[in-house]
Amino acid sequence: MATASKDDKGLVEMAWDPITRIVGSLGIYTKIDFGKGKVAECHSTSSIFRGYSVFMKGKDPRDAHFITSRICGICGDNHATCSCYAQNMAYGVHPPALGEQIVNLGEAAEYMFDHNIFQENLVGVDFCEKMVAETNPGVLERANATEAPHAEAHGYRTIGDIMRSLNPFSGEFYREALQVSRYTREMFCLMEGRHVHPSTLYPGGVGTTATIQLFTDYYTRLMRYVEFMKRVVPMHDDLFDFFYEALPGYEEVGRRRVLLGCWGAFQDPDVCNFEYRDMTAWGRAMGVTPGVVVDGKLVTNDLVDINLGIRILLGHSFYDDWEDQEMFVTHDPLGNPVDRRHPWNQHTNPQPQKRDFDDKYSWVMSPRWFDGTDHLALDTGGGPLARLWATALSGLVNTDHLKATGQSVEIHLPKTALKPEVTLEWKIPQWSNTIERDRARTYFQAYAAAAALDFIEKALAEVRAGNTKTWEPFDVPDEGIGCGFTEAVRGVLSHHMVIKGGKIANYHPYPPTPWNANPRDVYGTPGPYEDAVIDSPIFEENDLDNFKGIDIMRSVRSFDPCLPCGVHMFLGKGKTLKKLHSPTQVPEPDLAR
């Protein structure tokens, strides 16, 4: 829902609230300078309070993954997985290798499913023929005349053909992607029972009945996906490269300083024992290497450093501070001091009030990563950008199908029914911007498929060797702490738990969207959405009366926003944009006033 009004300085206020094609509680409020064709100001707000950290207190710790899974209807299994990781650490239990591989296979299926449906059925709409015809008719004309460089690989002769195939419901590729989301979801359900609230994930392992048949059912679907990726990656490369070419300067859209965080995904059961004191080693052995990347350089890939650097700041959020409240964890198991603003010591004191952009305006707190001098507003690059960047720079991943080279990630896809072997290479881009976030997503879909190929071979080897046990018994201690790190589909995810008297004393999940969508912190540092949208140039050809804000929407959506774990566009007080960016393209009633 978009609204607009003009102030005396010639700035036009525009707001999109709620942002559509995501779960609707995110609002982006901007001031646009139509004279300069730039966004002058931006505020990202969330109008929803969740309270998980409040009602998790006093619950049985073994229930944590079942409850926190319900945080999200899109990536709930990432929460369940992360919570099990945190519980494994707190209980000191080490699941059997087969159990870990089943979790890895489930998570790989989740990345394949979610990135596919978001990229092709939601982000794709921003780049489809109908949308481009409405916002940049000149670009569409050029697209129709531009031959696609990889036409042989994906079957679309011109860029215009690619755009038409992305049209919602009528486009051929749009519909194919919907089918793909069905069978990738089946893959997930084979491993974890239900999508998105898994019923077979427990601390200590999984309940899944591991048979050859189970893995074969997964394998056949996986190979179809591998074949699909051989068409999708070149197709998106063509589309995104075209935007740089057709709109010179498009690299500035949604561009932000390279401040990326990735908490790593896919445990290696040979190394991972879920013990805090060995976390550096098993963190580095993960299938997606954790890391903090600042200005293109790797700051750390040590999970202990990452953990200790997390700070939760207030400033413009609807909460009271916890300066004088109890500290739960003063030192981590390695003896390092833990900050009062760390999630282990955080308290949640909600203080509802009227939204005021000069004071408090969001339910999202401001997570920052402290590098020793600065509180960095890391973003997740929508997930894939940070994952591939940290993995590429670390150069630690080296499997049959994946290789991190230091400057790039190579993805080897085997022969499939209709296509020969293909090697795809994701190279570290020059910018962290809208197009590169979207491009990385496509490559990461291939990465997840290639990773799953390794996991399934290893899982089958375990079953053939007779090691079919998938779980290990455990006892809940009276006192304990645990932390879990993984990647939700759209970026970093951490769960921090403190157990006292056998019950949860403190529990703080930090999913990716709070990292991306947060408001200005106490030091005035804007959150990543705000930062990316401020000063972003406007390439849309429409005038104020017909303005859709497509460049801003592309930027926000490139982060893969989801807020119940979200930003609103509103063109100011007076005018309301009549048309919604509705994927169904059915006119909807004007609801803004």
Next chain:
Amino acid sequence: MKLGCWGPVVKCNVPKRGWINGVGGCPNVGGICIGCTMPGFPDKFMPFMDEPPGARVSTLASGLYGTAIRSLRRVTQKTVDEEPRWRAPGKELLTGHKAGWR
């Protein structure tokens, strides 16, 4: 995991229809039932990983019943697993059939 979960008493069609296209569904893949389709979920069913109240009696009863039935099934299983006497390798026909033309 202890035997006895909410599954037998909960009203839910997931075990029958699977989760998507007949694939998945909690008990079909080895998951426990936490009663998520029932009124009072989740609080009424927590802690999820303990036996439901009364499960000790029903688990003991179904354990006894199961042990008895299983031993009876073993008897039947043994007989159905055996090759019939007339089905053995070799040229000799053991079925007792007498071909009129030979």
